[in-house]
Amino acid sequence: xxxxxxxxxxxxxxxxxxxxxxxxxxxxxxxxxxxxxxxxxxxxxxxxxxxxxxxxxxxxxxxxxxxxxxxxxxxxxxxxxxxxxxxxxxxxxxxxxxxxxxxxxxxxxxxxxxxxxxxxxxxxxxxxxxxxxxxxxxxxxxxxxxxxxxxxxxxxxxxxxxxxxxxxxxxxxxxxxxxxxxxxxxxxxxxxxxxxxxxxxxxxxxxxxxxxxxxxxxxxxxxxxxxxxxxxxxxxxxxxxxxxxxxxxxxxxxxxxxxxxxxxxxxxxxxxxxxxxxxxxxxxxxxxxxxxxxxxxxxxxxxxxxxxxxxxxxxxxxxxxxxxxxxxxxxxxxxxxxxxxxxxxxxxxxxxxxxxxxxxxxxxxxxxxxxxxxxxxxxxxxxxxxxxxxxxxxxxxxxxxxxxxxxxxxxxxxxxxxxxxxxxxxxxxxxxxxxxxxxxxxxxxxxxxxxxxxxxxxxxxxxxxxxxxx
Amino acid sequence: xxxxxxxxxxxxxxxxxxxxxxxxxxxxxxxxxxxxxxxxxxxxxxxxxxxxxxxxxxxxxxxxxxxxxxxxxxxxxxxxxxxxxxxxxxxxxxxxxxxxxxxxxxxxxxxxxxxxxxxxxxxxxxxxxxxxxxxxxxxxxxxxxxxxxxxxxxxxxxxxxxxxxxxxxxxxxxxxxxxxxxxxxxxxxxxxxxxxxxxxxxxxxxxxxxxxxxxxxxxxxxxxxxxxxxxxx
Numbered sequence: 001x002x003x004x005x006x007x008x009x010x011x012x013x014x015x016x017x018x019x020x021x022x023x024x025x026x027x028x029x030x031x032x033x034x035x036x037x038x039x040x041x042x043x044x045x046x047x048x049x050x051x052x053x054x055x056x057x058x059x060x061x062x063x064x065x066x067x068x069x070x071x072x073x074x075x076x077x078x079x080x081x082x083x084x085x086x087x088x089x090x091x092x093x094x095x096x097x098x099x100x101x102x103x104x105x106x107x108x109x110x111x112x113x114x115x116x117x118x119x120x121x122x123x124x125x126x127x128x129x130x131x132x133x134x135x136x137x138x139x140x141x142x143x144x145x146x147x148x149x150x151x152x153x154x155x156x157x158x159x160x161x162x163x164x165x166x167x168x169x170x171x172x173x174x175x176x177x178x179x180x181x182x183x184x185x186x187x188x189x190x191x192x193x194x195x196x197x198x199x200x201x202x203x204x205x206x207x208x209x210x211x212x213x214x215x216x217x218x219x220x221x222x223x224x225x226x227x228x229x230x231x232x233x234x235x236x237x238x239x240x241x242x243x244x245x246x247x248x249x250x251x252x253x254x255x256x257x258x259x260x261x262x263x264x265x266x267x268x269x270x271x272x273x274x275x276x277x278x279x280x281x282x283x284x285x286x287x288x289x290x291x292x293x294x295x296x297x298x299x300x301x302x303x304x305x306x307x308x309x310x311x312x313x314x315x316x317x318x319x320x321x322x323x324x325x326x327x328x329x330x331x332x333x334x335x336x337x338x339x340x341x342x343x344x345x346x347x348x349x350x351x352x353x354x355x356x357x358x359x360x361x362x363x364x365x366x367x368x369x370x371x372x373x374x375x376x377x378x379x380x381x382x383x384x385x386x387x388x389x390x391x392x393x394x395x396x397x398x399x400x401x402x403x404x405x406x407x408x409x410x411x412x413x414x415x416x417x418x419x420x421x422x423x424x425x426x427x428x429x430x431x432x433x434x435x436x437x438x439x440x441x442x443x444x445x446x447x448x449x450x451x452x453x454x455x456x457x458x459x460x461x462x463x464x465x466x467x468x469x470x
Numbered sequence: 471x472x473x474x475x476x477x478x479x480x481x482x483x484x485x486x487x488x489x490x491x492x493x494x495x496x497x498x499x500x501x502x503x504x505x506x507x508x509x510x511x512x513x514x515x516x517x518x519x520x521x522x523x524x525x526x527x528x529x530x531x532x533x534x535x536x537x538x539x540x541x542x543x544x545x546x547x548x549x550x551x552x553x554x555x556x557x558x559x560x561x562x563x564x565x566x567x568x569x570x571x572x573x574x575x576x577x578x579x580x581x582x583x584x585x586x587x588x589x590x591x592x593x594x595x596x597x598x599x600x601x602x603x604x605x606x607x608x609x610x611x612x613x614x615x616x617x618x619x620x621x622x623x624x625x626x627x628x629x630x631x632x633x634x635x636x637x638x639x640x641x642x643x644x645x646x647x648x649x650x651x652x653x654x655x656x657x658x659x660x661x662x663x664x665x666x667x668x669x670x671x672x673x674x675x676x677x678x679x680x681x682x683x684x685x686x687x688x689x690x691x692x693x694x695x696x697x698x699x700x701x702x703x
Contacts, residue, residue: 254509
């Protein structure tokens with residue numbers, strides 16, 4: 001997926017006027033936000049679990065090389081293979097080579113953000129494979145040729161009428177007059193179509209929520225069961241995982257699992273948590289004959305030891321998206337790449353560059369909700385600020401901002417001048433705005449007044465009011 | 471082209487400002503893996519007696535749209551299954567895993583149930599499996615793969631019926647892991663995980679269309695648990 005993060009402002013403007021998107025986004029609050037709050041209220045140990053989870057990840061990252069090598073050793077001991085890949089190109093080539101080796105044609109896929117990062121579908125298609133997304137949301141955006149708008153609910157930006165239209169356009173062998181008015185009918189239709197793909201597939205690709213060093217296992221967490229059919233029925237199971245998914249033991253994974261579903265969908269536990277270790281054993285009567293872990297770095301090792309290291313604790317629960325007022329207003333596609341919302345605003349610049357994604361860390365009011373709901377206590381606003389600083393120091397921000405900031409700095413570092421100037425400005429605005437009590441437009445402030453009125457000051461500045469109190 | 475593995479590990483060590491850990495530095499990490507110490511476990515289930523854990527398991531499973539039928543002994547399973555299927559007007563042809571844990575169920579008592587033992591195939595509407603543990607904390611079942619317990623039987627049939635014994639109900643996922651560690655212990659120490667371990671909490675579901683919950687997306691539409699008391703509860 002080619003990033004369009006540089007066009008965030010244009011994307012966001014279009015999103016704000018998109019009637020379907022705005023309707024679809026209203027589902028976010030009742031769905032994820034309220035259920036999450038309910039689940040956490042039922043678990044008194046919540047904050048204790050968060051503290052332990054943070055400690056587990058910190059310990060793991062400080063010894064990342066050791067745990068990755070332990071993981072690899074145990075994968076091999078169980079008959080599987082680990083493929084180390086520096087970037088998306090290497091990972092794609094590895095996946096293709098495994099598929100070609102098996103003479104594969106159809107590849108089913110469980111939901112994987114690493115797969116999105118690699119754009120593995122496009123790559124496999126170009127090379128003659130037929131990759132089929134099987135998570136309902138991913139399937140919907142695949143047949144619509146779109147990218148995901150949310151890291152766990154990729155089609156959350158769509159209303160059901162749009163989905164029905166895509167089903168009719170794609171499932172042309174079915175009766176065109178069939179009813180497709182509600183979610184139930186569409187789920188059943190997708191179930192029937194994708195069941196045939198599960199049975200026909202030669203290779204199944206899933207992501208991983210965790211890699212377990214102790215056992216050489218990968219864990220996926222799903223609700224639909226598509227990840228399980230994807231990895232159980234074909235001849236080979238390929239796991240796409242980035243380095244930081246590793247934890248030492250099953251017990252460590254259990255602690256983080258207690259945070260994951262509650263933070264993500266507001267469930268006590270997802271329907272299916274599946275631990276996969278190696279290929280089928282000689283006496284097994286089902287399961288894949290091969291087990292491959294594609295272990296992708298793609299810039300993550302370079303985040304270690306920097307101000308962005310904390311981001312490597314992220315478990316992709318999407319709580320920060322679900323609670324972000326900016327995300328809720330503009331939707332995920334405005335962010336222009338695979339990771340939207342606050343976590344995307346931190347991660348995308350590290351993966352595609354601050355030149356492309358400089359808008360994202362600026363698309364925040366720093367209200368701090370993302371950090372407060374993050375189960376892994378990742379200081380997202382602080383890291384967005386680091387990006388803003390880098391952007392500023394590398395002269396990447398627009399000239400008007402830089403001039404504006406220089407102008408403001410000049411006054412802000414001279415308190416007397418600042419007080420005089422701000423007091424004069426407040427008095428002047430108060431005078432001109434006296435009659436209406438607000439301004440419809442102001443010079444140099446169209447960004448504010450374009451969508452709302454500016455209230456007129458009441459005559460005195462905060463500083464002078466404060467002074468007269470004491 | 472340089473080696474991606476070496477490059478990645480070198481990159482990590484450079485970022486961590488150290489070389490490969492020597493034996494002395496690696497020893498506590500290896501010990502941590504070996505000890506696989508438990509972290510904080512919620513009191514919700516761990517603080518209950520076994521009878522309370524069974525009640526909590528049942529309530530939690532029902533809370534995620536599973537159904538639970540309690541019977542006194544394995545003798546009563548065929549009747550409970552037949553009753554469940556006829557109440558929901560479901561087919562009476564069953565694919566049953568060849569699991570010795572199900573050997574004491576006298577299917578012949580209900581001659582109208584058609585039993586096939588083996589692997590589930592496309593078109594099998596109802597599957598019966600055993601399980602290896604149940605986690606009271608969240609109403610979760612633990613099943614693992616093996617020659618007698620193919621994983622596909624947990625996912626292909628529209629209706630998944632799980633036979634659970636009261637003594638299999640435990641508090642936490644960690645209790646389930648301990649059971650796997652015992653069952654698959656290697657003579658030289660340590661253990662080897664089976665190919666697949668499934669933690670199943672209710673039937674398949676999705677909310678990908680307008681956040682509306684629908685059951686039965688790709689896996690089973692229904693999860694029915696037959697809980698054998700065996701004089702335990």
